[in-house]
Amino acid sequence: MPHLEILQMNARDIASKVQSGQLAAERTAEAFAQHIENHQLLINSHIEWDKAHVLAEVDKQIAYIEAAKFAGKPLPLAGVPIAIKDNILVEGQAISCGSRILQGYRASYDATVIQKLRSAGALLFGRTNLDEFAMGSSSEHSAYGPTLNPWNRAHVAGGSSGGSAAAVAAGFTPLALGSDTGGSVRQPAAFCGVVGLKPSYGRVSRYGLVAYASSLDQIGTLARDVQDTELLYRVIAGYDEHDGTSYPEPSPDALKDWSESLKGKKIAFVKEFMGAGIQDEVQQAFAAALASLKEAGAELHEISIPSLSLAIPVYYIIASAEASSNLARFDGIRYGHRSQKSGLALRELYQQSRSEGFGREVKQRIMLGTYVLSSGYYDAYYAQATKLRELLKQEFNAHFQAGIDAIVSPTSPVTAFPLGQNVSDPLAMYLSDIYTIAANLLGIPALSLPMGRDHKDLPIGLQWMAPAFQEEQLLRSALVYERKRTGFESIRPGLR
Amino acid sequence: MASLDRKTVEKIAQLAHLKLSEEELLHYEKQLSVILDYMQVIQQAQVKLPEGWRSDTEQMNLSERVDQAEHSQVMEKVLKCAPKTVGTAFQVPRILE
Numbered sequence: 001m002p003h004l005e006i007l008q009m010n011a012r013d014i015a016s017k018v019q020s021g022q023l024a025a026e027r028t029a030e031a032f033a034q035h036i037e038n039h040q041l042l043i044n045s046h047i048e049w050d051k052a053h054v055l056a057e058v059d060k061q062i063a064y065i066e067a068a069k070f071a072g073k074p075l076p077l078a079g080v081p082i083a084i085k086d087n088i089l090v091e092g093q094a095i096s097c098g099s100r101i102l103q104g105y106r107a108s109y110d111a112t113v114i115q116k117l118r119s120a121g122a123l124l125f126g127r128t129n130l131d132e133f134a135m136g137s138s139s140e141h142s143a144y145g146p147t148l149n150p151w152n153r154a155h156v157a158g159g160s161s162g163g164s165a166a167a168v169a170a171g172f173t174p175l176a177l178g179s180d181t182g183g184s185v186r187q188p189a190a191f192c193g194v195v196g197l198k199p200s201y202g203r204v205s206r207y208g209l210v211a212y213a214s215s216l217d218q219i220g221t222l223a224r225d226v227q228d229t230e231l232l233y234r235v236i237a238g239y240d241e242h243d244g245t246s247y248p249e250p251s252p253d254a255l256k257d258w259s260e261s262l263k264g265k266k267i268a269f270v271k272e273f274m275g276a277g278i279q280d281e282v283q284q285a286f287a288a289a290l291a292s293l294k295e296a297g298a299e300l301h302e303i304s305i306p307s308l309s310l311a312i313p314v315y316y317i318i319a320s321a322e323a324s325s326n327l328a329r330f331d332g333i334r335y336g337h338r339s340q341k342s343g344l345a346l347r348e349l350y351q352q353s354r355s356e357g358f359g360r361e362v363k364q365r366i367m368l369g370t371y372v373l374s375s376g377y378y379d380a381y382y383a384q385a386t387k388l389r390e391l392l393k394q395e396f397n398a399h400f401q402a403g404i405d406a407i408v409s410p411t412s413p414v415t416a417f418p419l420g421q422n423v424s425d426p427l428a429m430y431l432s433d434i435y436t437i438a439a440n441l442l443g444i445p446a447l448s449l450p451m452g453r454d455h456k457d458l459p460i461g462l463q464w465m466a467p468a469f470q471e472e473q474l475l476r477s478a479l480v481y482e483r484k485r486t487g488f489e490s491i492r493p494g495l496r
Numbered sequence: 497m498a499s500l501d502r503k504t505v506e507k508i509a510q511l512a513h514l515k516l517s518e519e520e521l522l523h524y525e526k527q528l529s530v531i532l533d534y535m536q537v538i539q540q541a542q543v544k545l546p547e548g549w550r551s552d553t554e555q556m557n558l559s560e561r562v563d564q565a566e567h568s569q570v571m572e573k574v575l576k577c578a579p580k581t582v583g584t585a586f587q588v589p590r591i592l593e
Binding site: 241324338345351370381 | 514520527528531541550589591592
């Protein structure tokens with residue numbers, strides 16, 4: 001099969017053809033590796049792309065795929081290349097989290113999701129770029145340069161999983177892993193015109209994910225369409241005893257017996273989301289999406305969630321507080337950057353190493369988090385934010401309990417903004433997270449898929465949210481919409 | 497309560513084990529003030545929640561693991577990552593300044 005044809009294949013077709021022997025995993029690896037080699041620097045999707053190293057590792061995996069075939073063991077991701085966001089540990093490999101502070105560090109263990117990918121026959125295809133420590137919404141806050149949007153390289157890819165989303169959009173790999181704390185899988189998915197899923201909190205093990213905000217983080221999937229999303233989700237989801245917040249119930253087969261209709265489904269849109277600041281074309285695309293859903297048989301409802309007006313401060317207070325705690329471990333003693341300055345006492349060494357290693361945005365969030373947790377301010381900020389988070393949860397749950405099956409909205413109020421536009425404005429970047437943060441604060445599953453494009457050809461994403469642990473329902477509904485939509489034809493990967 | 501002054505920023509930096517340059521102190525004073533001024537809005541909200549409302553801790557799966565000692569087998573891997581080691585210990589500078 002010619003390379004070009006392989007590059008057009010989606011993950012499920014690759015896996016099935018490799019398993020049946022119609023396609024050699026070596027050939028798949030070659031095709032994608034060469035494509036990345038030729039184009040990676042144009043968008044800077046990867047922090048590290050070493051073709052020789054990747055293919056050497058692939059050889060080992062191919063031996064495993066062969067053995068599994070011989071033993072009749074099904075491998076759901078046989079021969080499928082997958083790019084990994086560089087905050088997920090892969091044993092023996094360097095990991096940067098988009099920062100300078102982990103220079104010299106090599107992961108001493110595989111994240112649980114990596115073990116699962118290996119088991120499933122997937123080919124690990126490089127470390128993708130991200131905002132430093134997953135803090136950001138554009139992938140401009142990386143110590144390794146920004147990732148550019150494959151649709152228009154004067155614009156950002158979104159963040160923090162920009163590298164992963166851009167890699168899938170550019171056709172570098174059919175699948176990628178990202179992490180989502182406040183929208184970091186969904187928003188870049190929307191900006192890059194791919195499908196991004198953030199599972200329910202607890203569905204995917206966080207063991208081996210470098211922690212940003214532990215009550216909000218989840219590893220998520222990037223793929224070209226909903227079916228590939230479901231395939232990857234099924235592989236990485238599941239109880240893990242190494243993660244104390246792991247959900248013990250197994251996830252049902254999401255797309256089994258799915259139907260083409262949304263009849264009987266109550267789908268809500270939120271009054272408080274329809275305020276000012278939404279780009280006109282996003283508004284129009286959303287209205288068209290709602291019409292599509294209605295045509296597919298859904299019952300549309302407008303709902304109100306008053307606490308949403310406070311969601312952004314609540315999110316940033318909690319996330320920064322948790323981040324300040326999680327990033328305290330980077331002190332230059334056990335791993336990572338240690339200041340070379342001479343004559344430093346211990347506390348000075350911590351200060352110097354951390355200040356040399358962390359970037360601006362990370363320092364800012366650490367300080368914000370330190371402040372809201374400090375004596376005298378804890379009650380007014382952190383404790384209050386925690387209570388408001390609970391209130392928000394109750395408001396959402398009241399609607400779910402009243403029968404709402406899913407909530408839809410645009411994923412982002414704007415399409416991918418130009419590089420450099422929001423970098424110095426402290427609030428502009430934060431405010432654009434308004435649609436995505438609720439799902440993290442509540443721990444519910446959420447997905448973004450393309451619903452249209454603006455006049456600059458930049459993709460527009462539609463976000464779906466469902467009650468906790470209802471990924472099955474979420475994926476099925478999203479698939480119906482994907483089949484019916486006309487505003488965005490099936491992604492044909494490439495660079496423009 | 498917000499709008500930070502320079503002294504507060506210095507104190508926060510100290511708590512966070514960060515050493516800021518003159519330029520950074522000015523930069524963060526401005527940035528953090530803007531952000532915290534905006535965050536103040538949550539203080540106006542009156543939140544009435546019943547006793548034992550912490551649903552976020554309800555969901556925790558606190559099943560215990562068997563209390564069995566095992567060799568972790570990570571010593572070598574861990575020491576390999578450290579910038580400075582002395583035998584099987586991490587080397588640190590003197591504590592007192």
